[in-house]
Amino acid sequence: MEEYERKLLLERIDREGATVGASIPDRIEVQGTAVDLREFVFEIKRRDTVPPGEREKVDQAKKNLRREKLQRRQLIENDEVTFEEGEELVESIVGIDRALEALQSLGPANIEGEMKAKEAADQKRWMGFLKKVLGKDGGPRLGGR
Structure with missing residues (x-):
């Protein structure tokens, strides 16, 4: 060729x-x-x-x-x-x-399982954000005085 x-x-x-x-x-x-x-x-x-x-x-x-x-x-x-x-x-x-x-x-094979996993990931991100804002993660507070 x-x-x-x-x-x-x-x-x-x-x-x-x-x-x-x-x-x-x-x-x-x-x-x-x-x-x-x-x-x-x-x-x-x-x-x-x-x-x-x-x-x-x-x-x-x-x-x-x-x-x-x-x-x-x-x-x-x-x-x-x-x-x-x-x-x-x-x-x-x-x-x-x-x-x-x-x-x-x-x-996806398991739509319900994927939805639960996404909700859990969203909740984890939200809790991480709240901890950071409230200063409970050991870091500085956001918008603090």
């Missing part, structure tokens, strides 16, 4: 909006295992949130997809494929990116 061809392929991967209009591959080999990627993504996306038991499976799938994407990109970068093979790899990488975007956009 010529250098300009390799740069062209890598530019297609890195292009802003490369996944717009791209489809998620039906089936793909990820880390040596065949995965029905489109079916997996659509099954997960059908739910409003990922149940706690499924969260680990989704996180592992995202990790494996990122790893696979990197390995495919490196084949192009290291000139280990022909231009035609590189074009196929680009299509699969863009499809993997599309799947990752879909999985990243999933809502």
Whole structure:
């Protein structure tokens, strides 16, 4: 493959909006295992949130997809494929990116738990502020005389 061809392929991967209009591959080999990627993504996306038991499976799938994407990109970068093979790899990488975007956009698994954590963090900040204002943190009072 010529250098300009390799740069062209890598530019297609890195292009802003490369996944717009791209489809998620039906089936793909990820880390040596065949995965029905489109079916997996659509099954997960059908739910409003990922149940706690499924969260680990989704996180592992995202990790494996990122790893696979990197390995495919490196084949192009290291000139280990022909231009035609590189074009196929680009299509699969863009499809993997599309799947990752879909999985990243999933809502939190535990909305109630996240709300409680945010409220606790807000309360902690408020108490820290009050202690500082009232001079109970060992520092000077704000606005004191």
